[in-house]
Amino acid sequence: NAGVTQTPKFQVLKTGQSMTLQCAQDMNHEYMSWYRQDPGMGLRLIHYSVGAGITDQGEVPNGYNVSRSTTEDFPLRLLSAAPSQTSVYFCASSYRATGLLYEQYFGPGTRLTVT
């Protein structure tokens, strides 16, 4: 299994540009999430999904869109990039098993700089 993969690894955008960060998992996990990691702020949840066709907002959703058309993929779209969105973005997925706690599996991250 490849686990959770993210592309690209690095990206530089100009203010106002749009782009999509890709996330895919091959573990058939129901749950997928996007976090951003900023110094002194820890990881903050942007959006999450409990299954294909179902998404919901996290703590810091403004400026981002998501969709979940398949179990495997959970892309994150930046509609009009702003310097405040400069961050490292992590995608994560987790499974649900009766009577067990799920572990979140994280991708390697995408380092985004908006100038």
Add this chain to the structure above:
Amino acid sequence: AQRVTQPEKLLSVFKGAPVELKCNYSYSGSPELFWYVQYSRQRLQLLLRHISRESIKGFTADLNKGETSFHLKKPFAQEEDSAMYYCALRPSSNTGKLIFGQGTTLQVKP
């Protein structure tokens, strides 16, 4: 409000010294708590979960509901323990949603 607080940004100790990384939480229900670790240039990975009451790489963490804490401890730090550590709380067992603390960088000096 649901919140996780890690009061120390940086904890620096010498090899062989005891380590305690603090984590306090605010949550009205029964919490599910975790410690995640991120080594340099690697992805986050699960270190411990409170329900398992396990010891991983010599680390343990005990949930103290009275003090709403879940501190991470190791009696003798090793240089390879140097990493960023995140405490996390899952507010609902129906989702994979996690609330993270700000993170503590552990630096173990030789």
